[in-house]
Amino acid sequence: MAASAPGLISVFSSPQELGASLAQLVVQRAACCLEGARARFALGLSGGSLVTMLARELPAAAAASPTGAAGLARWTLGFCDERLVPFDHAESTYGLYRTHLLSRLPIPESQVLTINPSLPVEEAAEDYARKLRVAFQGDSVPVFDLLILGVGPDGHTCSLFPDHPLLQEREKIVAPISDSPKPPPERVTLTLPVLNAARAVIFVATGEGKAAVLKRILEDAEKSPLPAALVRPCGGQLCWLLDEAAARLLTLPVEKHSAL
Numbered sequence: 050m051a052a053s054a055p056g057l058i059s060v061f062s063s064p065q066e067l068g069a070s071l072a073q074l075v076v077q078r079a080a081c082c083l084e085g086a087r088a089r090f091a092l093g094l095s096g097g098s099l100v101t102m103l104a105r106e107l108p109a110a111a112a113a114s115p116t117g118a119a120g121l122a123r124w125t126l127g128f129c130d131e132r133l134v135p136f137d138h139a140e141s142t143y144g145l146y147r148t149h150l151l152s153r154l155p156i157p158e159s160q161v162l163t164i165n166p167s168l169p170v171e172e173a174a175e176d177y178a179r180k181l182r183v184a185f186q187g188d189s190v191p192v193f194d195l196l197i198l199g200v201g202p203d204g205h206t207c208s209l210f211p212d213h214p215l216l217q218e219r220e221k222i223v224a225p226i227s228d229s230p231k232p233p234p235e236r237v238t239l240t241l242p243v244l245n246a247a248r249a250v251i252f253v254a255t256g257e258g259k260a261a262v263l264k265r266i267l268e269d270a271e272k273s274p275l276p277a278a279l280v281r282p283c284g285g286q287l288c289w290l291l292d293e294a295a296a297r298l299l300t301l302p303v304e305k306h307s308a309l
Contacts, residue, residue, distance in 0.1 A: 056250075056287030058267065058303040060296040064102065064255045066306060067290050071197070071253060072106035076114040078195045078249060083120050089160075090120075091185070093196040093239070095129045095207065096142035099253060103197075104149035111154060121155050125184055127162040129196060130207040130238035131177075133170050140233055141166070160184075170235045174225040177237055181222060190222055193247045200254050201231070204262050204275025208238035211275055215240065241279055249286040252277065257294045264298040 061067040079090040094103070111121055128142055136144040143163045151161065162184055164177045185191040198206045208226050209215055215224050218240045226236045244250065254263060266278045267289070281287060296303060 056252075056289055058289045058291065058296070058299070058301070059306060060291050060293060060299075060303045061306045062293060064098075064292050067253070067255065067292050068102040068106045069110075070306065071102065071251065071290055072110035074251065075103075075107060075195065075197070076110045076116075079111075079120060079124065080115050082194050083116050083123055089123045089125050091125045091127070091191075091193045091195075093127045093129045093193045093247070094142070094146060095197055095199045096131075096145065097199050098255065099197060099199055100142070100145045100149055102253070104146075104153075107150065108153040118155050122157060124154075124156050125160045125162070126151075126156060127181065127184075127191075127193065128164075129198060129244075130236055131164045131166075132233050133164070133166055133173060133235040133237065134233060135166050136163075164237050170225040170227055170237065174221070174223045174237045178221065178223040190242050190246045193243070195249045195251065196244060196247045198244070198250060198252050198277070198280065200252055200259065200262065200266070200277040202258050202262055203230075204266060204277050205231070206252070206277040206280060207244070208236040209241065209276040209279075213276075216276060216279065218242075244280045245282050245285075247282050247285050250280060250282050250288075252280075252287075252289045253291075254289070254295045255292040257297065259291075259295040260298045263289075263291065263295055267299060268301055 082090040131142050132140045134140045162180050164173045181191045200206050204211055210230055218224050221240055222243050224240050229236050
């Protein structure tokens with residue numbers, strides 16, 4: 050018997066509809082954080098197709114939010130993983146966000162936390178961990194208000210790959226990886242303790258190429274857990290935003306959203 054799926058699963062008619070909903074969820078989460086006792090909204094971003102999706106939808110959604118530009122000045126951005134390449138390299142997640150999104154959002158540069166790609170990978174991981182601890186006021190494990198994660202066809206998320214020793218890491222909040230099965234081989238990644246400490250996690254997956262692995266992650270309890278299946282925030286919210294192509298093999302109940 051299949052296990053019950055972790056979190057809420059929402060299915061959209063197209064990646065465009067999904068992207069618009071994702072942007073609204075981000076600004077709603079930000080508004081809730083900024084209206085509460087805490088004075089900032091800490092957001093962790095992943096790369097890949099999410100860059101284009103967020104660049105297309107988030108600036109307008111943020112501008113129309115109740116907190117507006119003043120609220121954006123209180124956002125803190127981090128990156129869930131990063132390739133050890135210069136920021137002007139086509140594989141740099143921060144570089145892509147800087148070009149396509151951050152140039153359109155008035156977030157102070159000092160509140161955008163990045164790796165130092167000029168360092169060796171081990172030192173880059175230590176340096177990024179130090180930046181996170183400073184930004185999160187020395188917390189042993191940074192607690193993001195929201196992490197936006199992707200999932201690969203092999204079930205990896207961030208730079209945490211199936212059967213890799215980093216899945217067992219419990220002490221480090223940021224880990225180096227020099228043998229990534231997906232190029233480039235040198236990367237820096239948040240570890241599972243950080244992912245599972247988040248107040249909310251949103252997984253985003255689109256396209257038929259993700260359908261088989263999503264069925265395994267969300268429905269098949271008999272196979273060994275893939276990295277994305279190990280993300281279950283302790284006391285936090287978890288949801289999956291999928292398009293119809295990615296969700297086509299799922300048989301468990303989902304929340305369907307149709308185009309307006």
